[in-house]
Amino acid sequence: MAQSSVETDIHTSVQAPAEPDFKTRLQSWLPKLVLSPTVAMVLLFVYGFILFTIYVSFTDSRILPFVNAQGATSYDLIGLSNYEKLFRLSHWEIAITNLAIFASLYIIICCAIGLMLAIFLDQKIRGEGVLRPIYLYPMALSFIVTGTAWKWFLDPGIGLENTMHIWGWTSFKFDWIKNGDYAIYTLVMAAVWQSSGFVMAMFLAGLRGIDNEILKAAQMDGASNWQLYRRIIIPQLRPAFLSAFVILAHLAIKSYDLVVALTGGGPGRATELPATFMYSYTFTRNQMGIGAASAVIMLMTVAAIIVPYLYAELREKK
Amino acid sequence: MNIQTKLKLTVAAFALSVGAAQANDDQVEVLHWWTSGGEAAALNVLKEDLESQGIGWQDMPVAGGGGTEAMTVLRARVTSGTAPTAVQMLGFDIIDWANQGSLANLNDIAADQGWDEVVPEALQRFAKVDGQWVSAPVNVHSVNWVWANKAIFDENGIEIPTTWDELVAAMETLKAAGVTPLAQGGQPWQEATMFDSIVMATGGPEFYKAAFIDLDEEALGSDTMKEAFDRLGVMRENVDPNFSGREWNLATSMVINGDAAFQVMGDWAKGEFVNAGKVPGEDFLCFRFPGTTEQVMFNADQFAMFDQGGEVSPQQAALATAILSPNFQSAFNVVKGSVPARTDVSDEAFDACGKQGMADLAAAAGSGNLFGSMAQGHGAPAAVKNAYYDVVTAFFNGEYDSETAVVELVDAVSIAQ
């Protein structure tokens, strides 16, 4: 058994033969050569910069890296005090709590809607060719483009609430964006609008990849449609779920445009997220040290989500 | 063949991108965030002036957030060693950049043209660092203005209030008449801008200076500060429920359209009234925030000159000269609603509000009543300013009561320093 798995694993890749003749040797070096620019770029521009950020987070940098309040190019290493300050800031606490609420709702709702639409679309729907791009297009637009439209829509004075009032439903109330307790949900709403279609596409691809014979067999076994999906189909979408989760999680953590376009972090600080927090401390508040510290915490969060996924994914395919 | 194809693509990519902006010797590159019609038109005056001297204008507008985006871009440019020639800047940002050693020394031009005499001292604090002129001030905005709809005031028999109590009484009258008294925009800087005036009115100039310029913890945590927050709470009660996230110019148009009685906002609001065809004194009123009649809390737009390696370049000199020329000062500020940064410019071209602004500025400068606006980055450095925003907006949105707000303010300011 053990042997068989080794053998089949090895078949997934071609080994370049070792030694002799120049052309063969070149061929065996080519793959690494081709990969090297990317590796070099990633090492410098990603990991180098991460190290840089970590270093900055230990300094009292203000306006620029390695420039503190005294100016010129002087700075001091101040250990963990940026991190201490960070966790003393109620602002950061709000950002973290908001992210937890935002990310979990965003991911769950996107997956739910995406899955539902994918399943519905998979029922030999007439006009699928029209509906699919409609569901998918929001992913193509940035919030710099749609921000104003969203703001209008959510604004009770000119948006949905007002429209309902004009249409005669005067008791209708939808002022979440103006309400500190609910504003975060309007972010979820707009974010779901943007990404759920993409998730739908991933699930649809997953559904179309399922062997029809399995479904037929399950129907022979007397499974109802509901059971068919719950017991047979949805479990098979596990890889799609996993990739959706990773993509959505990283979008959630990186969410910046969305907040800036919709609420600017308000009302008050009700919709501040770590990404906006980091940006504002680094660039507008001239507290680059604290900004870097928050970036490091964000990176650690991302790593905590992504690394296990990568590990599982890569080990399985190795 | 395939390597070749790849190479060709890469070369093509590079070829496509060649010719992108390389700073030209006979050009000034100007980073600013004045992109709306009036402002841009005013800047165009400057541009044409320079072009007539054979100096090209490389425009680099980055709008948004009152210069937030522009400052981010500036960091990237300075870090990459390609700082723009001149950058629109506010208050402490200038001092920070000067301390960092990025700004050029304009002393020769300043001495030549006598800037020291014509620019108010309080303003020089942000244009001169360690005795060196580093930027050319364009204008002086003052923030302790109230903009009111005259028709509403008249209908409800309201006189221009001059004290806090009169203001409260006016708001009660308005409320009783079913009018929204205060048009307020729902962004932290707007709430904080109004709070500047309240603190000044509540505690007076000494207190304002202690709290917002010297950042004295005792003042920040004092009962006076608590009272100021309480007054802000009163203002909050006179705002319509839909204020959150509203931009300042939408609040202004509420006053213009008669949806609200007045707005507490800097003098840039005037442009909105004028654009809507309103006449000061007839359609709308401008008056100082009650209790701050003698004071002027200001912020000033300036153009800081970035060191291009040693000497101030002739282009920079020309730009600085053009900015400080009385002609430009007058032309620009008439459009912008602010007043000239030079006190010796004729007020002929200005309207009633503008004339009053110029007179107030001169008076305040003379009597030591000219203070930098905390909310506009002329009280304390950016970190403190934003910490201040945090607390004010949290209070305004009901997160804190006044007692907590005072404690939080002391704490936030200390963390930010």
Add this chain to the structure above:
Amino acid sequence: MGFLDINNATKSYGSVQVLHEVDIEVEEGEFLVLVGPSGCGKSTLLNMIAGLEEISSGEIAIKGQVMNGVHPSKRNIAMVFQSYALYPNMTVGKNITFGLEMHGVEKSTRDAALGDVAKLLQIEQLLDRKPGQLSGGQRQRVAMGRALVRDPDVFLFDEPLSNLDAKLRVDMRTEIKKLHQKLGTTIVYVTHDQIEALTLSTRIAVMNGGYVQQLGTPKEIYDTPSNLFVASFMGSPSMNLIPVTVRVEGNAVYADTTTGDGSPAALAFAAPSEVLKSYDGKTITLGIRPEAITDPEGADRNSTHIQSVETMVEVTEPAGSDTFVTCTLGGQECIARMRADADVQPGQKMPFTINMEKAVPFDPETENRIA
């Protein structure tokens, strides 16, 4: 020295050795089949010959030239893959001539070669189609065409028939055999199907667990499997393996066992060796092919060592040409191969004749044949 020499070739991945010293000499024109269950190392060995996988130690030589480290394309070999590996974006014609193109052969020569091969394989009418438009059998032909056109020293086949349905597989098997006889090329062929191995090969290497278990002609492999693995792997239905006790009586050696109802039965060995005699009193495993167990009418007339055992018929499975009958010997289920028209009913007690000339004794401890 042979045409294709495999000398002590091994393969390890890290600390895992998947192929232990393999030593095979293939003569020109031979048809060598590597057969074994999946994971036995046969494909690895083939890939090593092709140069697709490195040789960890030992060497492989073609026509006396050591091939270690030589690029696959320089070994003058051709390979037919299990999935055919036809380039989906090229026409059949392009697929076949791609290798020639890569070797810098001129277009006119390529076209001539393509014509010959297409004619040989009767795929002339398919040359402009894409692989996606072909049936399984047609793809198989194209894959062979791609190998043939190169006129290589050695052909490598990696389970080429396993993706075809049963009927087509038999047809193609015949065709490959014909082709080999016609062209006289040297072939190394990997399969897990023992029938393919027996029908096609001139020699077979049975592999398991990274070892070559036995190397020999199909007849050697079938008649005198060198161990229990080869015995049970080769042949279908596989060889009956019955536990028996050796009893020496003078020159004669008997295998004592029991029938279905537990009554004793004794079978005399045809030509007992001295070694076998030394197992006196011990239990060994006796391997008997199904066709060596029949009803009395079907017994081999030429054999001089027909033994008869009376036991009960348990199941009969008519398979058209033969009828397979299950009985019990030595407590083990035993399959006998009888004529299709043999009159046998389940539950009936009848004499089974066993051709002891074909019986092979194995040591149950070492699993090797007792010589």
Add this chain to the structure above:
Amino acid sequence: MAVATQDSAVRTGRATRFVLYTVLLVFALFYLLPLFIMLVNSVKPLGEITGGSMIALPQTWTFEPWAKAWSEAQVGVEATGLRPYFWNSIRMVVPAVLISTILGALNGYVLTKWTFRGATVLFGLMLFSCFIPFQIVLIPMARVLGEIGLAGTTTGLVLVHVVYGIGFSTLYFRNYYAAFPTELVRAAQIDGAGFFQIFWRIMLPSSGPIIVVCVIWQFTNIWNDFLFGASFASGSAAPMTVALNNLVQSSTGVKEYNVHFAGAIMAALPTLLVYIVAGRYFVRGLMAGSVKG
């Protein structure tokens, strides 16, 4: 090809289908709403916007806002409209997408068909780079661009986008090529094709679906980027998004919402077009492998 015609084994009744269509249509409306708001208000005179309902159809249709946004609107000191910036974006996005896609394809090819010890770790490192918040790289990137003399050039901007786009493009191609039969590569090797010949002649011609996915992804991301565009391309080289931002975010003066909306749609048009034209291949491409990643 088989995607749309594949017969589903699930059968549904009339009532169910009615519900299906209703739900699907309701969601279609939800997704279309912001675009609708933008479109409708971009063809209204300003007066109708400030006075009327957000979703009311225009009483007088006007295309003036479009013309204005394209060629007259005040984006900086000069009233150039968005037109010049549109071409800036094109000049940036085309090479960036091409290079990141090609590199991604080559990487995916190496990582699946020519693996070596440590390749998996390298891939993991590349993949993780997709997830770093771009804000943190701004300053060090500026420094590097300054050092290599690419600050403020489109080339520099292209480089930045390639660097941060390569993680995803590698991921897409790697997952796609993982499912690509290795036997084909082996066959080509025996046929004598070299590393690049195999890539060019065998792999690329079969990579259509994933190229579409990758190009769509890169194109939208790069086209929509604001942060890098604003920071690394100076004034007249600024991409469309920066210009749009200058148009929409101007601090004072009357907000010409109709012009803003027209400009916004213009800025979105290329990506919309890409989705509409290539969208049908998108699901197919996702199906062909990227689902795993």
